[in-house]
Amino acid sequence: MKTDKLPKARLEKEEYSRSEQLLRLALPPAEPLREYAIELKEALANEDRKAILSTSKLLLNTLSDYFEVEHPKTKILSVRPREVHGDWEFQTFGDYDTETAVLRLWMRTAIQKKTSAYGTFLNTLVHEFCHHLDVVSLDMPNTFHTKGFYERVGELYHHIQNTPAKKIVWQRYSDGTYAVDWAKTMRG
Numbered sequence: 239m240k241t242d243k244l245p246k247a248r249l250e251k252e253e254y255s256r257s258e259q260l261l262r263l264a265l266p267p268a269e270p271l272r273e274y275a276i277e278l279k280e281a282l283a284n285e286d287r288k289a290i291l292s293t294s295k296l297l298l299n300t301l302s303d304y305f306e307v308e309h310p311k312t313k314i315l316s317v318r319p320r321e322v323h324g325d326w327e328f329q330t331f332g333d334y335d336t337e338t339a340v341l342r343l344w345m346r347t348a349i350q351k352k353t354s355a356y357g358t359f360l361n362t363l364v365h366e367f368c369h370h371l372d373v374v375s376l377d378m379p380n381t382f383h384t385k386g387f388y389e390r391v392g393e394l395y396h397h398i399q400n401t402p403a404k405k406i407v408w409q410r411y412s413d414g415t416y417a418v419d420w421a422k423t424m425r426g
């Protein structure tokens with residue numbers, strides 16, 4: 239998890255700093271979200287694409303109703319797209335189109351084509367939902383990956399999964415971006 243570079247244009251800079259400072263969202267009632275999350279876990283274990291789609295939609299639409307925003311148009315795709323640049327590899331777990339509100343989640347890993355782990359899949363779902371919320375409700379059309387963005391995703395994800403949220407420890411780079419220091423974060 240790495241933050242986007244600070245933009246140069248004034249309006250984008252302003253959006254970036256608002257996103258960075260917004261550390262939490264109001265949290266929706268735990269149910270029925272946690273029940274749907276358990277159904278999603280089963281659907282993934284059964285590699286049941288239809289059930290993965292329907293439970294993902296239940297989660298996303300329940301979240302949208304709570305935040306009083308339109309439902310994203312949800313799609314479940316198969317094998318994650320993969321890009322390789324030398325030693326460095328990038329897989330797309332999900333994405334969100336800020337123009338069309340189409341939210342896509344990939345259910346299989348790139349190489350072994352196994353079903354995504356439940357935690358990874360749910361985290362991606364919440365991540366893409368937070369992009370949707372930025373765009374349609376929080377007046378943040380560029381929906382930057384800021385420290386605040388990842389804090390919002392993390393809190394909502396742990397709330398739905400019913401696991402304690404870890405305090406994220408950030409490591410700062412010389413270009414002004416941040417990445418999660420996983421060792422320190424996991425130690426708590």
Ligand SMILES: [Zn+2]
Pocket residue numbers: 365369383
């Ligand atoms: Zn993202």
